[in-house]
Amino acid sequence: MAKLKLPFAYHDLKGRSVYITGGGAGIGAWLTEGFIASGAKVTFIQRADATEFCDRIEADYGTRPLFIPCDVTDVTNLEASMEQAKATHGPISVLVNNAAADTRHTHANYEVADWDQAMNVNLRPHFFTAKAAAPDMAKAGGGTIINLSSISYMMGNAGYPAYVAAKAGIMGLTRAQAREFGPENIRVNALMPGWVMTDRQRDLWVTQDALQTHISRQCLPKEIEPIDMIGPTLFLASAASSVMTGQAVVVDGGVVTTG
Numbered sequence: 001m002a003k004l005k006l007p008f009a010y011h012d013l014k015g016r017s018v019y020i021t022g023g024g025a026g027i028g029a030w031l032t033e034g035f036i037a038s039g040a041k042v043t044f045i046q047r048a049d050a051t052e053f054c055d056r057i058e059a060d061y062g063t064r065p066l067f068i069p070c071d072v073t074d075v076t077n078l079e080a081s082m083e084q085a086k087a088t089h090g091p092i093s094v095l096v097n098n099a100a101a102d103t104r105h106t107h108a109n110y111e112v113a114d115w116d117q118a119m120n121v122n123l124r125p126h127f128f129t130a131k132a133a134a135p136d137m138a139k140a141g142g143g144t145i146i147n148l149s150s151i152s153y154m155m156g157n158a159g160y161p162a163y164v165a166a167k168a169g170i171m172g173l174t175r176a177q178a179r180e181f182g183p184e185n186i187r188v189n190a191l192m193p194g195w196v197m198t199d200r201q202r203d204l205w206v207t208q209d210a211l212q213t214h215i216s217r218q219c220l221p222k223e224i225e226p227i228d229m230i231g232p233t234l235f236l237a238s239a240a241s242s243v244m245t246g247q248a249v250v251v252d253g254g255v256v257t258t259g
Contacts, residue, residue: 003060004037008231010238014039017089018237019082019133021072021125022099023065024050026198027148027226031096034230035237036061043085043092045070045078046099072099073120075128082132091136094237095145097126097170102152102163104205115162122166123173130177134186142185146236147174149190151252171248178246187245189236194252196224219254 018035022028023044035042036057042065044050050067058064066088068081085092101121105114126147137143152160153168171190178188195214197206215221232251235241250256 004033004227004230006034006037006230008234010038010234010240012239013094013234013237016040016093016237017085017091018042018094018096019085019092019129020044020096020098021078021129022046023096024048024053024067026200027193027196027229028096028098029053030226030230031098031233032065033057034234035094036063036065038234040094041089042066043068043081043089045072045081047071072125073117075124078125078128079132082129086136091140092133093137093140093143095129095133095143096233096237097129097145097147099125100148100150100163100166102150102160104160105162106159107161110162118162119166119169122163123169126170126173130181130188134181134184137181137186138184142187144237145177145181145186145188146233147177147188147190149174149192149248151192151194151250151256154192154250154256174248175246182245187236187241189241189244189247189249191229191232191236192248192250192252192256193229194218194224194250194255196226196229198226214255215253217255218252219257222253224251224253 018040023032024046032042032044045068054064054067070077070081130145147170149170150167153164174188174190
């Protein structure tokens with residue numbers, strides 16, 4: 001791959017300390033690269049090894065993101081990773097809660113432990129990362145938090161009710177955090193991707209019939225790629241959205257609009 005040629009630029013992101021959960025694969029990897037391309041200093045976490053990805057980013061941009069192996073369900077290590085990010089890149093000024101797992105399931109085959117694990121991956125980290133980042137953001141005079149939710153709950157999708165519940169919870173949490181942190185000039189918004197064609201989606205869930213049916217319901221009749229999430233995320237992180245907070249920014253080709 002070559003360096004991204006983004007058709008937009010947010011110059012105020014240069015030098016910012018950015019922390020991304022799940023930032024080495026899927027949408028998260030594109031967000032990491034988008035921030036690096038914008039001159040930010042990026043720390044990201046995920047369970048799987050991301051050394052090869054970091055090698056490629058360093059070769060393309062001359063800057064290496066800080067990769068910290070971490071499971072978002074381990075809150076102690078999650079908080080420790082944020083301290084490591086601060087020690088390396090300075091206090092976090094942009095927090096992106098991206099990590100998620102959209103494992104399919106039914107009510108019948110789901111137990112209490114499964115439910116708890118889904119919440120621990122898809123919702124709980126958004127609370128504790130914000131808790132850890134907010135004091136430094138307040139001291140700095142402000143910061144931005146971007147919580148990735150999903151249109152799945154807006155559509156009322158079946159097939160993964162725990163995930164849908166968590167994504168709905170993220171929007172509620174986002175609005176509560178926006179109100180709570182607003183006096184410190186900390187903005188909190190949710191990004192609501194549509195059906196984004198990551199490798200995971202293509203490998204596990206995408207069929208030609210299902211994809212074409214979904215696209216036919218979008219206003220824009222085209223596949224949504226992970227790169228399409230970079231622009232909206234950078235916008236929410238930058239001063240271009242300086243009075244936006246508590247918002248759900250839907251990036252789905254218009255399927256929610258049409259229903």
